[in-house]
Amino acid sequence: xxxxxxxxxxxxxxxxxxxxxxxxxxxxxxxxxxxxxxxxxxxxxxxxxxxxxxxxxxxxxxxxxxxxxxxxxxxxxxxxxxxxxxxxxxxxxxxxxxxxxxxxxxxxxxxxxxxxxxxxxxxxxxxxxxxxxxxxxxxxxxxxxxxxxxxxxxxxxxxxxxxxxxxxxxxxxxxxxxxxxxxxxxxxxxxxxxxxxxxxxxxxxxxxxxxxxxxxxxxxxxxxxxxxxxxxxxxxxxxxxxxxxxxxxxxxxxxxxxxxxxxxxxxxxxxxxxxxxxxxxxxxxxxxxxxxxxxxxxxxxxxxx
Amino acid sequence: xxxxxxxxxxxxxxxxxxxxxxxxxxxxxxxxxxxxxxxxxxxxxxxxxxxxxxxxxxxxxxxxxxxxxxxxxxxxxxxxxxxxxxxxxxxxxxxxxxxxxxxxxxxxxxxxxxxxxxxxxxxxxxxxxxxxxxxxxxxxxxxxxxxxxxxxxxxxxxxxxxxxxxxxxxxxxxxxxxxxxxxxxxxxxxxxxxxxxxxxxxxxxxxxxxxxxxxxxxxxxxxxxxxxxxxxxxxxxxxxxxxxxxxxxxxxxxxxxxxxxxxxxxxxxxxxxxxxxxxxx
Numbered sequence: 092x093x094x095x096x097x098x099x100x101x102x103x104x105x106x107x108x109x110x111x112x113x114x115x116x117x118x119x120x121x122x123x124x125x126x127x128x129x130x131x132x133x134x135x136x137x138x139x140x141x142x143x144x145x146x147x148x149x150x151x152x153x154x155x156x157x158x159x160x161x162x163x164x165x166x167x168x169x170x171x172x173x174x175x176x177x178x179x180x181x182x183x184x185x186x187x188x189x190x191x192x193x194x195x196x197x198x199x200x201x202x203x204x205x206x207x208x209x210x211x212x213x214x215x216x217x218x219x220x221x222x223x224x225x226x227x228x229x230x231x232x233x234x235x236x237x238x239x240x241x242x243x244x245x246x247x248x249x250x251x252x253x254x255x256x257x258x259x260x261x262x263x264x265x266x267x268x269x270x271x272x273x274x275x276x277x278x279x280x281x282x283x284x285x286x287x288x289x290x291x292x293x294x295x296x297x298x299x300x301x302x303x304x305x306x307x308x309x310x311x312x313x314x315x316x317x318x319x320x321x322x323x324x325x326x327x328x329x330x331x332x333x334x335x336x337x338x339x340x341x342x343x344x345x346x347x348x349x350x351x352x353x354x355x356x357x358x359x360x361x362x363x364x365x366x367x368x369x370x371x372x373x374x375x376x377x378x379x380x381x382x383x384x385x386x387x388x389x390x391x392x393x394x395x396x
Numbered sequence: 397x398x399x400x401x402x403x404x405x406x407x408x409x410x411x412x413x414x415x416x417x418x419x420x421x422x423x424x425x426x427x428x429x430x431x432x433x434x435x436x437x438x439x440x441x442x443x444x445x446x447x448x449x450x451x452x453x454x455x456x457x458x459x460x461x462x463x464x465x466x467x468x469x470x471x472x473x474x475x476x477x478x479x480x481x482x483x484x485x486x487x488x489x490x491x492x493x494x495x496x497x498x499x500x501x502x503x504x505x506x507x508x509x510x511x512x513x514x515x516x517x518x519x520x521x522x523x524x525x526x527x528x529x530x531x532x533x534x535x536x537x538x539x540x541x542x543x544x545x546x547x548x549x550x551x552x553x554x555x556x557x558x559x560x561x562x563x564x565x566x567x568x569x570x571x572x573x574x575x576x577x578x579x580x581x582x583x584x585x586x587x588x589x590x591x592x593x594x595x596x597x598x599x600x601x602x603x604x605x606x607x608x609x610x611x612x613x614x615x616x617x618x619x620x621x622x623x624x625x626x627x628x629x630x631x632x633x634x635x636x637x638x639x640x641x642x643x644x645x646x647x648x649x650x651x652x653x654x655x656x657x658x659x660x661x662x663x664x665x666x667x668x669x670x671x672x673x674x675x676x677x
Contacts, residue, residue, distance in 0.1 A: 119495035123488040130548035131514055134525035141525060198414055211663055212422045218659045220609035222627040223652050226634050227432050236447050279671050331520045334611045352520045359524045372521045380516060
């Protein structure tokens, strides 16, 4: 490069070149950051902003401070009911999915004829849309024509109104959720089981430990991190559930399957109380973060080496 | 080879009960799906009268009904939106992940964790502000109005996974290329990307399936009937065909069977993609 011109200009050019070179790594991030800022970060912040306002989606939002939060936490029976349903849903599905998945993973973790077939089949509902699963199971649960009642009829049990009975509906939905997802958790556990050294089991067998003891003293401790991840995922899924509820019951009958996200959706898009809907989302987000943090901490305090 | 030890009664009992449990589980999963498909080949009368048996004769009427109700258009919409989302997320995530993986720079760690941390925040929590943003950008009720939020949603896991993937590529290859005068981007484009097939395929499949099955955002952003993606179309069929199940089941099959076929053919990528974050996390 020729040193033409005033020395001050040249050092500016040199500074620019080095600045561009330094910016190099950041340039690669521009597309991702752009996407992220516009469609992730800004909505999170805007959602928090909206939660402090009343807004019908058209007029200018009106600031109401913590009024929405107070309403949600102290006055809105539906919200508290929805949250209770989420908690029940969480307890049911997290337990169901993980216990079933772990059991089947252990069963499948041996050289077995047709092992790949079982893994493929059990994982299949995971790739299906929850809408498809929901509609399918609406038919399975049908009081008159459904397969479930048909099977129960074979052993002489009267037809049950799975989805129409407020006392049963939430549990019926939980069953569908577990049905769809346990293959996913099973695969995760299978991967974890592969990582457990076989020598541990052999040593235990030599010491006379039976299958049950081997499971509790070797498998479970070694799988702890994976179990943690699996539980976290299913926990978050249970609190954020929307698709299956909306497809199968829309929160009914009599709000017996109402969950927070459905409530938030209805408030925002059916009743045009978008500020309040945002408030519900913010509360849910806080709850999910706290619940996940607690759960992760709980699983980490008992470290086994 | 069957040894005498394998035939011991207690062993046989364990193995057979193991198989029994597995078979029962496989049936509970597989049968409903199979039932859904074979139901769509029955005439309307037979769907009621013979709900659980095989069709006495194969009928295609349900499929033609579904197609005249617009199913092909809806499938096309889903294809567009999902493919678009995949392209966008691959571009953004590859560039970002490569940068995080190969360049050591201040703020790299911070930004990486910022991306990954947002895994905690699902789309369901953002429905209202996202709606506002998308409408504000005049993207409501458009293909792009779905593609970009879908891509943004898939960004954290994609960056996380691709960074780990790029980390496994030996630096000697890149250094050799750089010695030959290749720029950073050149190394990325000409050396690293071509050998990243498996990683990219995994992420592409994961994002495609996620977008294909996505429901909430589609429900909120799509207003015109001919823009519906498959999940919305199925909901509509469920309402309008509450007495006439034929087209409903045909649509369910049309929506599901292709996915299942591709899944069975590419199991490893599917399973790997969908569980990628969980196992590495």
